[in-house]
Amino acid sequence: MIRKFNYTNRIKIKRSDLFISIDRSDRIPRINADLRIEKYNLPIDGVIYIEAYHRTKFERFYFGTVGNFTIPENRNLNSFTIADLEDIRFRVKIVDERNAHGCILALAEGISPISEDKRNANRFSLLGVDLEDMGNRIWELDLEKPDTPWLKINSRLPDPYKLLRNNETFFCMVYPEIVRQILTHILVIIDDEYVLEDFNGEDCDSWELCWLLFGHKLSGKKWPHKNKEEEVRKWIETCVENFCRSQRIMQRMLGVLEEN
Amino acid sequence: MKKTLRAFNDLGISRFRYFLEQLRINGNLSVPFEYLEDTALTTSVDGFAEVDSNVIFSSRLDAGKYFSDVLKEINENEVENIGVWAWLSLFFFDQVCPKNAKGFMNPGQDYRYIPAKGFGKGAHRHLLKIPFIIYKLHGDNAKVLLVSKITKPGNINEEIVSRQKLITNPSIVSVLNELYYDKNENKVKKGIDDKKKILTKKGSLRRFVQIINQLELTYDIYSLTFDGLLDLLPEEFDVWLNN
Numbered sequence: 001m002i003r004k005f006n007y008t009n010r011i012k013i014k015r016s017d018l019f020i021s022i023d024r025s026d027r028i029p030r031i032n033a034d035l036r037i038e039k040y041n042l043p044i045d046g047v048i049y050i051e052a053y054h055r056t057k058f059e060r061f062y063f064g065t066v067g068n069f070t071i072p073e074n075r076n077l078n079s080f081t082i083a084d085l086e087d088i089r090f091r092v093k094i095v096d097e098r099n100a101h102g103c104i105l106a107l108a109e110g111i112s113p114i115s116e117d118k119r120n121a122n123r124f125s126l127l128g129v130d131l132e133d134m135g136n137r138i139w140e141l142d143l144e145k146p147d148t149p150w151l152k153i154n155s156r157l158p159d160p161y162k163l164l165r166n167n168e169t170f171f172c173m174v175y176p177e178i179v180r181q182i183l184t185h186i187l188v189i190i191d192d193e194y195v196l197e198d199f200n201g202e203d204c205d206s207w208e209l210c211w212l213l214f215g216h217k218l219s220g221k222k223w224p225h226k227n228k229e230e231e232v233r234k235w236i237e238t239c240v241e242n243f244c245r246s247q248r249i250m251q252r253m254l255g256v257l258e259e260n
Numbered sequence: 261m262k263k264t265l266r267a268f269n270d271l272g273i274s275r276f277r278y279f280l281e282q283l284r285i286n287g288n289l290s291v292p293f294e295y296l297e298d299t300a301l302t303t304s305v306d307g308f309a310e311v312d313s314n315v316i317f318s319s320r321l322d323a324g325k326y327f328s329d330v331l332k333e334i335n336e337n338e339v340e341n342i343g344v345w346a347w348l349s350l351f352f353f354d355q356v357c358p359k360n361a362k363g364f365m366n367p368g369q370d371y372r373y374i375p376a377k378g379f380g381k382g383a384h385r386h387l388l389k390i391p392f393i394i395y396k397l398h399g400d401n402a403k404v405l406l407v408s409k410i411t412k413p414g415n416i417n418e419e420i421v422s423r424q425k426l427i428t429n430p431s432i433v434s435v436l437n438e439l440y441y442d443k444n445e446n447k448v449k450k451g452i453d454d455k456k457k458i459l460t461k462k463g464s465l466r467r468f469v470q471i472i473n474q475l476e477l478t479y480d481i482y483s484l485t486f487d488g489l490l491d492l493l494p495e496e497f498d499v500w501l502n503n
Contacts, residue, residue: 009480010477037329049480049483051482053424053428055383056393056397056421056424056425056427056428057428058424058428060482081336081337081340082337083337083340084340093480095480095483097480097483100488101479101480101484101488101491101492102479102480102483102484103478103479103480104477104478104479104480130375130377131377132376132382132383133370133371133374133376133377133382155342155376155377156274158270160377228460
């Protein structure tokens with residue numbers, strides 16, 4: 001069972017309370033933010049920083065204090081290219097700066113910006129996407145990173161992001177298998193046991209728990225205990241089948257075949 | 261020989277990759293420098309830069325400084341263009357893949373010459389782009405990361421450059437420099453990592469990374485000054501300050 005000790009009393013800010021977007025109306029994109037953090041009982045002089053990061057790029061912005069939220073004049077994302085913005089992440093920190101070394105009072109990490117169509121507004125990404133030279137393979141999953149599972153696409157493909165956005169065939173053939181592989185990894189391959197009590201009702205502490213809750217939603221049932229192998233297999237297959245149903249995989253694929 | 265910077269297109273990158281594959285089989289092949297100006301394989305870049313193959317990089321620091329200087333007039337997006345760095349790798353191929361004592365070339369993985377896209381395996385291992393990025397981020401403060409030869413980035417590159425929170429933090433890089441860079445000998449101090457005892461050796465580079473990860477749970481590391489971070493490090497690192 002995964003149990004985390006919080007010796008620092010650091011508060012976890014729910015992503016559903018953070019609204020970060022990128023304003024692209026000017027030549028240089030800039031960050032906009034709206035934080036709903038009143039309910040956390042943070043000290044009014046706690047300093048708010050929002051950090052934008054992507055690979056070796058990093059920028060940090062001062063947004064005033066808990067008692068005096070201030071949108072900074074200069075919040076341009078100067079260091080980031082248009083390609084970087086495709087997969088940029090944000091971190092929100094509330095820092096106690098009364099002492100010599102600033103202590104973190106509250107934190108939220110791995111926040112995706114609200115997309116233009118707001119479909120993914122404020123949600124933690126269940127799946128990151130990265131490009132990598134993988135020889136002759138098209139895609140694979142990297143399940144070893146601590147923050148989220150990563151779908152790796154072969155960077156040798158001419159426009160890999162287009163494959164993700166507009167290619168129905170890719171979606172229909174790959175995504176159900178992604179659901180199967182990730183749930184199998186969590187329930188069959190790794191040793192940790194996850195219980196529903198680890199879930200605080202809104203944000204998950206780990207990507208594994210997020211995915212299990214996603215499976216719970218798909219299957220309508222809580223995941224079985226890992227030592228019940230047959231039940232686990234059945235539960236995973238139900239999740240995959242219901243994912244295909246909810247995403248209309250068969251209809252979409254038939255549509256592609258008809259077009260061809 | 262001076263040339264105006266160009267970028268390989270997809271076909272150029274494929275050809276260069278194929279050359280690397282062939283070179284691993286026969287280390288005596290001639291280097292296809294003619295690709296550099298082949299308009300079927302290359303495109304112009306947005307902005308202007310001229311590179312000189314007579315420039316010798318005695319260290320990664322030299323390379324970082326050189327590219328920071330010569331690439332300053334090109335569009336920022338070109339810096340992320342893998343075709344630019346693949347082209348530069350071929351242009352400086354004698355230096356990024358020197359002949360061994362027997363007169364043969366023995367190239368490493370492709371990502372040393374053609375940047376891997378994304379932040380996956382190998383993205384922090386390009387022999388020319390990474391020194392440029394480190395120098396651009398930290399300048400001379402990053403000597404400890406850049407003092408080695410361009411073909412030997414070393415373990416410190418693996419431990420630090422692959423971690424976004426570490427490589428983007430100026431105080432961390434300055435402290436690393438203070439602890440592990442030997443100013444008199446102009447090299448990384450001996451014994452900063454010990455592979456046999458890598459998890460237990462006090463004051464080692466691997467311990468430094470572990471300690472930073474622990475401190476990060478409590479402190480806003482990014483706001484710490486050089487002195488503030490040194491203050492927080494446990495005594496086990498003091499040995500390097502007096503060494």
